[in-house]
Amino acid sequence: MLTFIARRCLFMVPTLVAISLVAFAIIQLPPGDYLTTMVSRLESEGQSVDQAMLDGLRERYGLGQPLHEQYLKWISGILLHGDFGQSFEYGTSVAGLIGDRLPLSILLTVTTLLATWIMAFPVGLYSAVRQYSAGDYIATTLGFLGLAIPNFMIALGLMYVMHTVFGYSVGGLFSPEFRDAAWSLAKVGDLMAHLWIPMVVLGTAGTAGLIRILRANLLDEVRKPYVMAARARGVPERRLVLKYPLRVAMNPFVSTVGWVLPALISGEVIVASVLNLPTTGPLLLGALQSQDMYLAGSIILVVSVLTVIGTLLSDILLAWLDPRVRLGYR
Numbered sequence: 001m002l003t004f005i006a007r008r009c010l011f012m013v014p015t016l017v018a019i020s021l022v023a024f025a026i027i028q029l030p031p032g033d034y035l036t037t038m039v040s041r042l043e044s045e046g047q048s049v050d051q052a053m054l055d056g057l058r059e060r061y062g063l064g065q066p067l068h069e070q071y072l073k074w075i076s077g078i079l080l081h082g083d084f085g086q087s088f089e090y091g092t093s094v095a096g097l098i099g100d101r102l103p104l105s106i107l108l109t110v111t112t113l114l115a116t117w118i119m120a121f122p123v124g125l126y127s128a129v130r131q132y133s134a135g136d137y138i139a140t141t142l143g144f145l146g147l148a149i150p151n152f153m154i155a156l157g158l159m160y161v162m163h164t165v166f167g168y169s170v171g172g173l174f175s176p177e178f179r180d181a182a183w184s185l186a187k188v189g190d191l192m193a194h195l196w197i198p199m200v201v202l203g204t205a206g207t208a209g210l211i212r213i214l215r216a217n218l219l220d221e222v223r224k225p226y227v228m229a230a231r232a233r234g235v236p237e238r239r240l241v242l243k244y245p246l247r248v249a250m251n252p253f254v255s256t257v258g259w260v261l262p263a264l265i266s267g268e269v270i271v272a273s274v275l276n277l278p279t280t281g282p283l284l285l286g287a288l289q290s291q292d293m294y295l296a297g298s299i300i301l302v303v304s305v306l307t308v309i310g311t312l313l314s315d316i317l318l319a320w321l322d323p324r325v326r327l328g329y330r
Contacts, residue, residue: 146208
């Protein structure tokens with residue numbers, strides 16, 4: 001098991017290097033830079049721009065340097081000093097901006113993932129054990145609807161229904177009186193009262209997908225010879241399903257963390273913008289639009305690193321759950 005973990009950790013090193021290169025390349029793809037965008041915005045508003053000031057800002061932030069020097073300056077600051085650079089648009093440190101919003105994004109992602117598992121597990125199990133029953137058809141229909149409807153459409157529909165029918169605003173994670181207040185038990189309770197709405201929106205597609213995966217895997221497993229042989233020997237059906245086939249069919253629940261987490265994070269960008277959530281999603285979207293390179297690149301890098309770490313934990317849990325995974329490396 002230790003060899004398996006060590007091998008996975010070694011694989012993370014080139015992966016993280018590649019992620020940093022891709023993150024930097026993505027924010028450099030649009031023509032120009034932050035100053036070009038700023039000049040275009042000011043000129044569209046009829047304001048003049050001092051060329052000397054632009055040259056000074058370009059020299060200060062190293063925007064006139066070659067791309068490889070900009071990348072080395074950025075990544076060395078992160079690795080050696082924990083300095084993610086300065087945000088052009090906000091005029092403050094990137095670390096401070098990310099530190100204010102990243103915990104809420106992690107909380108939303110983790111709670112959504114746990115809620116997805118809690119909802120998908122019993123429904124998928126019932127749908128497989130009671131194949132072609134009324135409950136199975138209902139779960140299948142809801143699953144296809146969950147996969148087909150975009151998250152932002154669910155968010156807009158939920159906002160409309162809650163506002164028109166119940167008179168309740170679903171925007172944000174806090175009530176107006178708690179948005180700028182210090183953390184307290186009352187603010188935590190207000191957060192919990194608002195957190196379920198983005199959880200439902202973000203978790204719909206993931207729950208539907210996991211239900212279908214668990215159903216398909218469990219149906220495939222219960223038809224295998226060892227299950228038929230155990231059933232012929234008189235093993236009770238409940239014990240037979242729960243002890244053997246279900247354990248194998250549980251593998252997707254653990255292994256799919258690697259793709260559920262990126263899906264939740266990427267979906268959070270649009271949903272957070274629609275629901276006005278104070279998470280990294282709107283911050284990343286605004287940074288990309290204004291070409292705030294240090295802010296955008298740092299958010300992409302941090303979120304990608306968290307996804308890689310989540311995938312590592314997923315691999316470790318999968319190896320613990322299924323011995324075939326770790327024994328396959330021997």
